[in-house]
Amino acid sequence: MVEFLEAIRDFAETGGQVLLVIGFLIFVMWLLILERVLYILIWHKEIKNDVLSQWQERQDKTSWNAEQIRQAAISRMVMALNGSIPIIQALVALCPLLGLMGTVTGMIEVFDVMAISGSGNARSMASGVSKATIPTMAGMVGALSGVFASTWLTRKVKTERAHLEDQIQLVRHI
Template identity: 60%
Template sequence: MIALAEMYDAIIEFMDTGGQVLTVIGFVIFIMWLMIFERFVFISLSYKTVKQHLIKTWENRAEHTSWNSEQIRTALISRGATKLNRNIVLIQSLVVLCPLLGLLGTVTGMIEVFDVMAISGSGNARSMASGVSRATIPTMAGMVGSLSGVFTVAWIKRNAKKETELLADSLIVKH
């Protein structure tokens, strides 16, 4: 319990060091990873039942060779792909947003440095240190969040494409 309290205090101190923009970056990263976790759970667990339902719908059709049947097959594949690709664009937008928020943190931190320089003069390095940390920590946090999301989104997109192709292969045309 003491370790949790110390960890909580360290997180709060880190968030204070980075300024208000770091809180926004943390919230964006939390939402991004929540959505990524949902995609992991869907691909690993829930998609199997969706795929079985789509395959069963196709197999229950009496004929598979007409133009209408081909359109229905295409629609079933599209439904599966749509479910697999849900929220990927939103996750990619959050990935792109992270470094932009980091840049905003850099700008606000540098404004603080310039305010300190205007008040106390340019020679006081100690008074500028907090502004410099407020400028660099959000940038670092935004880049770390963005990089973690980039690799994960690439994995999700690759698996969604693979599963879509496997679904298309499962919906075979019976002559």
């Protein structure tokens, strides 16, 4: 366990300060993703059943007022389903940008080493190059994992909306 923590510490030192920010950002993004998945898979069903039972108890299901109540219930459910998905999508977009910032800071370090020791010292430039590439890689990995999760969540919200609209049918007399 100690070796594992030392390896993580060495990796964070190699990537620089930007890597710590990217790691924190990815951690927060995955906490939000986990919260949304739990909401959709567990808590949403209870709220959905409450809305459906309230609709079934209504006497009037054909008037304009009933249609507005139906649309409001569906909209409230979709808003609750969406929850933190826009924040997750913003964090996904922020990951590669922070990775690019890590690239810039690492390249600045390379240029500083070149200015001090000359361009022939490859060993001293290597740490700056690693500080330039590791945050970029971490930002891209975080963004890719978040893209897959946010796409799944968005698709799940759309299907839940369609199911809810089908279940709360407006009774029309023809």
